[in-house]
Amino acid sequence: MYTEEVMDHFKNPRNVGEIKDADGVGEVGNAKCGDIMKIYLKIDEKDIITDVKFLTFGCGSAIASSSMATELIKGKSIDEAVALTNKAVVEALGGLPKAKVHCSVLAEQAVKSALYDYSQKTGKQIKGIENYKPEDPHEH
Amino acid sequence: MRKVYFDNAATTRVKDEVIEEMQKYYSELYGNPSSIYNFGQLAKKAVEKSRVKVARLLNSNPDEIYFTGGGSEADNWAIKGILSANEKKGNHIITTKIEHHAILHTCEYLEKKGAEVTYLDVDENGLVDIKQLEESIKDNTVLISIMFANNEIGTVQPIKEIGEIAKKHDIYFHTDAVQAVGNEVIDVKDMNIDLLSLSAHKIHGPKGVGALYIKKGTRIHNLIHGGAQEKNKRAGTENVPGIAGLGRAADIAYNNFDQKREKLIKLRDRLIEKIDKEIPECQLNGHREKRLPGNVNFSFKYIEGESLLLYLDMEGISASSGSACTSGSLDPSHVLMSIGLPHEIAHGSLRLSLSDYNTEEDVDYTVEKLINVVKRLRQMSPLYSKREE
Numbered sequence: 001m002y003t004e005e006v007m008d009h010f011k012n013p014r015n016v017g018e019i020k021d022a023d024g025v026g027e028v029g030n031a032k033c034g035d036i037m038k039i040y041l042k043i044d045e046k047d048i049i050t051d052v053k054f055l056t057f058g059c060g061s062a063i064a065s066s067s068m069a070t071e072l073i074k075g076k077s078i079d080e081a082v083a084l085t086n087k088a089v090v091e092a093l094g095g096l097p098k099a100k101v102h103c104s105v106l107a108e109q110a111v112k113s114a115l116y117d118y119s120q121k122t123g124k125q126i127k128g129i130e131n132y133k134p135e136d137p138h139e140h
Numbered sequence: 141m142r143k144v145y146f147d148n149a150a151t152t153r154v155k156d157e158v159i160e161e162m163q164k165y166y167s168e169l170y171g172n173p174s175s176i177y178n179f180g181q182l183a184k185k186a187v188e189k190s191r192v193k194v195a196r197l198l199n200s201n202p203d204e205i206y207f208t209g210g211g212s213e214a215d216n217w218a219i220k221g222i223l224s225a226n227e228k229k230g231n232h233i234i235t236t237k238i239e240h241h242a243i244l245h246t247c248e249y250l251e252k253k254g255a256e257v258t259y260l261d262v263d264e265n266g267l268v269d270i271k272q273l274e275e276s277i278k279d280n281t282v283l284i285s286i287m288f289a290n291n292e293i294g295t296v297q298p299i300k301e302i303g304e305i306a307k308k309h310d311i312y313f314h315t316d317a318v319q320a321v322g323n324e325v326i327d328v329k330d331m332n333i334d335l336l337s338l339s340a341h342k343i344h345g346p347k348g349v350g351a352l353y354i355k356k357g358t359r360i361h362n363l364i365h366g367g368a369q370e371k372n373k374r375a376g377t378e379n380v381p382g383i384a385g386l387g388r389a390a391d392i393a394y395n396n397f398d399q400k401r402e403k404l405i406k407l408r409d410r411l412i413e414k415i416d417k418e419i420p421e422c423q424l425n426g427h428r429e430k431r432l433p434g435n436v437n438f439s440f441k442y443i444e445g446e447s448l449l450l451y452l453d454m455e456g457i458s459a460s461s462g463s464a465c466t467s468g469s470l471d472p473s474h475v476l477m478s479i480g481l482p483h484e485i486a487h488g489s490l491r492l493s494l495s496d497y498n499t500e501e502d503v504d505y506t507v508e509k510l511i512n513v514v515k516r517l518r519q520m521s522p523l524y525s526k527r528e529e
Contacts, residue, residue: 010450016520031484031523034444034464034472038522055522059446059465063520100465 002060003094009064014071017053024121026113028134029106035062037110039070043118047078054110061093061100068092069107078118082128084111109134141456144502148342148434149291149319149493150460154385155344161388162346165381173378174369183380190387194351197390198336199327206352206370207383211318211339214352215242217363217374218314218335222283223255224361226312230280232256236268237478239287242337243316244474247285256280265427266295266479274305283312288320288336292462292475292491293426294435296324303332312358318342318350322393323401323432334358340382344495345389349382400496404433407494407503411436414507419514425476425489434494437462439476439485442524443517448490451516455509462489484523 002010019040029036035058042051052074054066069089073081086104090096096104116132119125145153165186171177173184187207195202208214223231235247237259247257258276260268268286277284284306289296299315306313314335317326322343328336335358339350354360354373366375393400408431412424415438425437440448445463452459462473464487471477472486481489492506518524 010447011454013520018525027522031487034483034487036522055520055525057442057521057523058444059463060450062444063447 005094006064009067013067024114024118028109039110039114061103065103065107146492148495162381162385193387193390210350212242214337221360225359226282232281235285236260238475285314288317294432307332340386346385436492451513460491463487
């Protein structure tokens with residue numbers, strides 16, 4: 001059902017936890033649908049993501065997608081992080097079952113939400129998410 | 141690594157005696173029961189022997205047992221066959237919201253064809269309301285179909301009371317007893333049951349074979365048309381090895397009934413008590429007493445069922461969940477929703493279903509692993525961290 005990469009990230013999720021003094025926090029999804037993702041970012045003065053952590057309530061692919069998304073943006077600039085797509089997450093995981101693709105969409109949105117939170121807190125404009133509002137992928 | 145199979149409500153291990161019984165009808169006595177020569181009649185004998193064994197388990201007459209290709213076929217036949225044969229009287233069916241999909245989807249299909257269906261509510265323990273049942277009966281009601289025991293939460297319905305009501309109003313009563321056979325005392329005469337579905341692979345028999353008990357005199361049409369097998373009621377060359385296997389499995393279930401029940405209840409209660417004691421913020425789903433001897437169903441707050449199953453699988457434990465992700469839809473199980481669980485609690489459900497192959501060691505090992513898995517997933521859950529704040 002899941003690829004080796006998905007199972008690897010599910011069994012040994014990277015970057016689990018919270019960052020108490022995070023510079024940006026994003027939370028998407030809801031308990032009703034069975035998945036919630038929360039991503040914490042630590043961003044330095046050069047706009048580089050120096051640390052990232054996540055907490056996820058959800059199925060195997062939700063946990064794996066969160067883990068992979070955090071790996072893909074760690075050490076990257078905020079512009080690179082904004083450009084992260086759910087497709088990139090799916091590809092890095094070697095594919096997701098069709099019914100689980102929304103998990104990767106949530107991961108993309110959690111990252112964008114956290115960056116949006118950072119831009120709100122700092123007043124910095126981040127190209128691509130000026131008026132960001134996550135949509136519920138379950139409704140598509 | 142230890143292997144623990146706790147998904148016996150899904151299917152069971154076929155007993156060695158059953159396989160041995162079946163083998164004969166593949167390689168030695170492989171004749172067609174419809175053939176008149178002796179070789180065919182030997183196969184016919186096996187089918188009739190099984191009929192007696194299955195009937196004994198239900199306290200029916202052997203000639204009221206009809207073999208099918210499984211529990212779902214039996215359910216389909218009962219509902220479609222009764223509705224079709226009793227059109228003059230009406231087209232109203234009463235069933236419940238927590239039936240197996242073999243019942244629910246059949247009823248939904250018939251609704252599209254013009255039938256009228258009442259889906260009874262259940263209470264927080266999964267029990268039907270007898271009063272609501274009686275109030276739902278109308279002049280055009282032809283069938284009441286209520287499961288004997290629920291496959292997810294294990295709740296056992298007051299079947300005898302339901303049978304009395306059906307009899308009083310002269311309405312056919314069907315029960316899907318796939319989970320109950322071999323686990324609960326079933327007496328179709330005493331309980332006024334007109335039709336009953338059962339499946340072999342839930343009682344350590346083979347997959348792809350089951351039976352429908354049809355009380356003598358019941359007006360019912362065929363589901364499968366064709367040859368004259370099963371007294372012209374169910375066409376198709378008999379699955380002789382499968383039927384022989386079902387007969388042997390029914391025999392074992394009958395002979396070991398009390399012993400098995402006692403063992404399962406002991407294991408079940410040990411499992412329930414341990415989980416309840418060792419894991420905070422969990423709840424048992426289903427009725428505590430009116431419950432299948434092998435059913436345990438818990439919800440663990442703040443975590444999701446599929447990831448719970450996958451982590452347990454990594455520890456060698458096979459179980460099941462009612463979460464959306466395991467049901468292949470966006471909604472958690474209809475049964476858990478019907479007993480009034482909020483979505484997030486239903487998503488975090490775990491069903492452990494036991495058989496007499498399980499041991500106390502299985503129970504203790506599973507609880508030990510479960511404690512860690514729940515803890516690990518909670519540490520990952522934003523809902524859990526919020527609760528701590």
